[in-house]
Each structure stands twice: as C-alpha cells, then as structure tokens.
Amino acid sequence: MHGYELRKQLNLVLGSFRALSYGSLYPCLRALAARGWITAAESPDAPPHALAVKRARIVYRLTPEGAEHLRAVLSSAGPSSWEDENFDVRFALFGRTDAETRLRILEGRRTRLTERLETIRQSFQRTRERMDEYTLELQRHGLEQVEREVRWLDDLIDHERGTRRARATDVGRPADVDPAEDALRPGPELKERG
Amino acid sequence: MHGYELRKQLNLVLGSFRALSYGSLYPCLRALAARGWITAAESPDAPPHALAVKRARIVYRLTPEGAEHLRAVLSSAGPSSWEDENFDVRFALFGRTDAETRLRILEGRRTRLTERLETIRQSFQRTRERMDEYTLELQRHGLEQVEREVRWLDDLIDHERGTRRARATDVGRPADVDPAEDALRPGPELKERG
C-alpha cells in the first residue's frame, strides 16, 4: 500500500482516537524501510481512469523480517502494551493477537488502572478540604471515568476467559506477566539510526 | 510562592490529570517574568528549621499587569477554552470564573463534543462492515465515553442555570459565543520573545 492511501485507511479505522499527519507518516515509513522491515518500491500501477501516471506512487510491502518483528510485537504483553499511549492501538490489533496475549494485556491494563485509582483516591482524601467545589467535581468525574474503564475491562476479561473455556479456577488471579517480555516493545519507529 | 513549592501544589491539585516537570516549569516562570506578568525576587525567607539559608529561593509574585491578564484570560470563553487541551484546566479554575463565562465554556464544550459524536458515528457507519469485533468494541466504548461526558456537561449546565435564577426561557439555546473573544486565549506562555 502507498503512503497516501495508508493514511486514509488508518485515519478511518483509528481516526476517532488516533490521527496521523503526513509529516509523521512519511518519515516513519522511511525509518521502517531503513530498518529493513518494509520495502519501498516505485509503482507505475495504473489508477482507474489514467492512461499514464507520471507521479510514481511508492508502494510499501512488509519484508519477512518485518513480518517476524510484527509477530513478535503482537505477542508481547509487557508494560508498554497497557500504558495510555499504546493500549488503544494494541487493542485495535487484538484481531491479530493470540488469546493468551490478549488476556495478559487486558489484565495488565486493569492493574495499571486500579493503581491509578488508588493514587487519585489518596490525593482526593489529602486535598479535599482545601479545594473548591469545581476542582472537587472534576476529580470526582475523573475518578468515575477510570472506575467505568475498569468495569469495561472486567467485562472484556470475562469474555476472553469465557471464549477460552479453560482455567475456570483462575478468576481473580493477578496479571502474572514477565516484565522481560517488554524488551520487544512496539516503541517509536521514527529513529534514523539502526 | 517559589517554583519547587508551586509544582508540588500544582501536582497535588491537578496531578491526577495534568502533571508538570521542572524542565517546563522553570522556563515557563522565567517567560512569564520576561513578559512582566510576574516578578522574580530572591528571598532569604527562613524555612522552619534553618538558621541561615544559603540557597536563595526565588519567590514569584503576580504583578498588576499579570493580575489583569489573568482576569482577562479567566473571563474569555472562546474555542480554546473548551478544547481538550485546555478545558480541564479552565474548569479547575471555575472557582475564580464568573457565572456567565462558566456557562459559555460549558456550552462550548458540549457543542464541541456533540460535533465529535457526529464524526465518530459517521465513521462508525461507514466502516462497520470492514472491522473486526475488537476494533468495533473500541469504537463503541469511545462513543459511550463521549456520550457520558455530554450528559455530565448537561448536568453541570443545568446546575449553573439553576444557581443563576435568571434566563429561565433560555434553556436549549445554542452557545452564542463571539469567536473574537478568543483573542485573549491562555495559550502557551513558554515563548522567549515578548
């Protein structure tokens, strides 16, 4: 697929929560090519109504190394997969992620959010006296949002466990994730070195 | 107040949704001083247990110009006040904002979110066929979050209208905001020029 089309597709699927501009897409594609994960080939591919296309489109294709790296990233379930910056993208790719990894990411995300809940509740207790009604209401609303997100995750985890039809006794077990797995984190692919 | 203490206070009150590092706080304070909105004075102010404080703390104070600018910013209700980046901070300062401005910001925010709702719903309709269950679930959840936020705003707007005991016939009227008012937007105060 070439860059222009790729961006349209990405913004269509992820658009509501994750947009992307050309200024970051094209350098990113070149960085991926420099790492050998994709190849960039000029294509005289004919669009519907054109006899001759002067402006060559650059068609990007995944290399075997890229496919392997993608597979590794999709099967990793370390901290970076459940942080705010990455969780939604990882979730959007759950269709290509195995059940084990899906469950670990959901559990990691849940643990992360309950930790945050504790932090918020503590600062809520400490500062309640000194704050006006609006600041209080804002914090209350933020707390509620996170609580709701945890319940959403609970439903998803239940669903994942249900579809697996195994480990019926495992409910309530903590995440149990090896932090070392996060060595294969998706990370930014924008660096020029490599 | 001096920088170190200021940051502690800020992270205590806003910490759950807006943190701040020294790397941005100190340059920001100097930029504000350069604009004449605050003064920076070395203070040999004695902390509780010290007889002599060698390391002078820099105490920042609002100038009359700074106070006036702050007043102007707090009474502005343009687009920047209800965008994602600013709304929460503006809301946290509602205790120092007049009722008229509070209502306008809440209405502007509500309009902004309902617009977003439309965009999400449309892309939802267009792409529903091509997407797997997880992407769909993510979008459904995102939609629900925004819908909930709109209902939260509705409650707040009702409350604001209730406490004003005026304009009883105004319910349902659109935001009615002069875009020119946003000339006084809070914006980033980090620029060195000025």
Added chain:
DNA sequence: GTTAGCATGTAAGGAGTTACATGATTTT
C-alpha cells in the same frame, strides 16, 4: 480553466519530557 483531490516530501516549531548538574539541608 479552475477548483478539488491525489501523492510525496521538507522545515520549522510546539510543548513538553528525561536526565543531568549543582549544591544546601534534614533525617536516619
């Protein structure tokens, strides 16, 4: 025949963060 869309790309800037450097003071 001009506007709109396709297609690739660069330069500059924005709004921060992390990591470091420095040094005093208080607690353990």
Added chain:
DNA sequence: AAAATCATGTAACTCCTTACATGCTAAC
C-alpha cells in the same frame, strides 16, 4: 556518614503538528 528532600536550572531529545513546496489528475 549516607540517604532523602529541598531547590534551581540546562541540554538533549521525543514525537508530533502546521505550513509549505511540488506537481500530477479528475471533476465541475
């Protein structure tokens, strides 16, 4: 004596955006 906390600051870097430059093709 070591470690934590107070206090200020800088350099480098991150990740992304906006605005621009270029030139084609399709639609009105």
